[in-house]
Amino acid sequence: MRYARILLSFMLLVHGACATTAGEELPGRARTSGHTRLVVLHGEEDGENLHPYTVMVAPYRLSKSKRRGDECSGVHLGPRLVLTAAHCVCEPRQVGKSLVIDRLGCSKLAVVTVPSERPSQEVEGYSELQTRIYRGEVRPHPKLNIPFDNPERAVLMGTADLAVIFLENPVESRFPAIQLADFEPREGQDILVAGYGQSGTRSEKYGLRTHGRNRLTQVLKLTERKLIVADSGAHVLPGDSGGPCIVQQEGKPPLLVGIAMMEGDYEGQRVSFFTNTYTYRDWLREELGRTSM
C-alpha cells in the first residue's frame, strides 16, 4: 500500500528519465497540447469509456487524512466481486529479517469507487461522471507471498499478487463486468491496459482513467508464470496496480488475462509485470461462485 507505492514511485523516477529521452521516437506523441511525454507512455485518457469495468480501489480507512498515496485500480469481475492486486490492499510486514506481503498484512475492508460516464447532452464530445462507492471484504489469494525488500525481488519471487473484494452491495452499473479469458495469452499478442495511474506530473489526477495498447512480449516462468510487457506502448504506473490487462478480439467482448503488478527495469528494458489470471482461474471461479450464492 503506502510502502508499496513508495517503491513503485522510486522505480518511476528511474523511468522518468528514460521516458524523456525516448519520448521523441514514440508514436502518437503530442496527441493533445499540454500532455507530457510520460502521459503518452502511460496511454491516453479513456474518453470514450472503453473500459467501464475498471474501478478505483483503496483500503478502507476511517481517517481520510491517510488516504493519499494508497490508491489503486481494480476490475469489476462479478455482481459483487472486484479483483485487484493484493499489494494494493495488503501492507508489507516484517518476517524475520525481511519484509513480506502475505495474507496477514491485508486490510479487512476495502473501498471501491465505480465511475459511470455518460456523454454530455449539452456539450458535444464531453462526458459527465458519476461515482458510486462500495465497500467490501478483502480476500487475498491463499498463496499470496511477495518478498518486499526490493522491487526486483518482489517481481521475481512474488506469487499470487491478487485479492478479491467481496462487496456488501452489488454494483449498480449500466456496463457489464469483464469476463475471464479461458486461455493464457500468447507471446506477441496485442493487449490493452487500463487504470487510474498517475505519472506524478502535475498534468494528471487520480480519478481519470487512462488506457493504451501494447504487446505481450513474454510469458516468463519465474515462481509463477508472469505476463511481461516490454514494448513501446502503454505501461503501468503507480495507481494502475490492480488494473486490467485485456485481450480484445474484433467483434468480441474484452477478456481479462492479467492484473497489473508493477513496472520496472528488466534486463535493461522498461517493462510492466502482470499477474497471469489464467494461472489462478480455479480460485477466481470459486470466488465468483461465492458471490452468486
Added chain:
Amino acid sequence: VVLYGEIDTENRFPAVVTVSPFRTPGKRIVEECSGVVISPRLILTAGHCLCQLRQGAAPEGALRCEPYAVVTTFIQEPSKTVPGEVELRTHVHKGRVRPHPDLHRQSHSPRQPGLADLAVVLLEGAVRGGVAAIPLADSEVRDGETVAMVGYGYDELIGGRYGNRRFSRNKIAKDSASSVGEILFELPGMRIYSGDEGGPCLRETQEGLQLVGILTQGSNEGSTFTSTYPYRSWLSAELRNAAAKGPPLE
C-alpha cells in the same frame, strides 16, 4: 507558512467550478482553471485563464481569447452505504467567453497580472446540479480581513484527485508593491496551485457567502487576487445581460 487547505468534502462551495477552453473533440484540458458561479448563467474566472498573449505580437491588442469555454460543476455527496466516503457527480456546460474590456489594453502574463484580469463565461443554459450562485460583495475588501479561497489546484506534493476542491482561510494584505494597489491584494504565505487561478476569494457572513475577489496569481511566496469590487459596474452589466437572455434552458 504554506497553507495547503482542506478538501471540501462537505460540499460547502459547490459554486466553485473548473473552467477550461472548449476543444473538439472534447478531451479534458490539462491546464484548467477554477471559477465561480455568480448567476445561473454566468461564471467569473481570471482573464488569463481563457485569454493569452500571442507570441511575438505587439502588446497592443495582442491578447487572444478563446471563443468558448467548458465549465464543470462538481457535486460531492456523502455515500449512503459507506460512512465517511464521498460520491462525485459532474455536470459540464458550454458558454461564450467575455473578457473584461480592459484586459486587452495591456501587456499581460501570468507572472505579472495587471488590471482587469477577469473574464466571464456566459452559459448556453443554466448551471446544473442545484448550484446556487454567489452574490458580489457590496463593499470593498478590507486590509486584514479574513477570506476563504477555494479552487481545484493541486501539485505532486498534496496529490491530485479528480474533483477535489480545496479551501483555506487567510488574512489578506494590500499589495503595497503593486502600482495598482487598490485592486490587487495579497494572501501572504498562502500557496495556490496550478488550477487554483480563477477561483474565488469569499467573505463568509451570517447571511451567506459574498464574492470579494478572484485569484489571479500564485507563487511559492504567496498569492495575489484581484478585488472584484472596483469592477462592479462591468459585472453588473454582465449580470443584466445574462438575465436578459430570458429564462435559462434547464
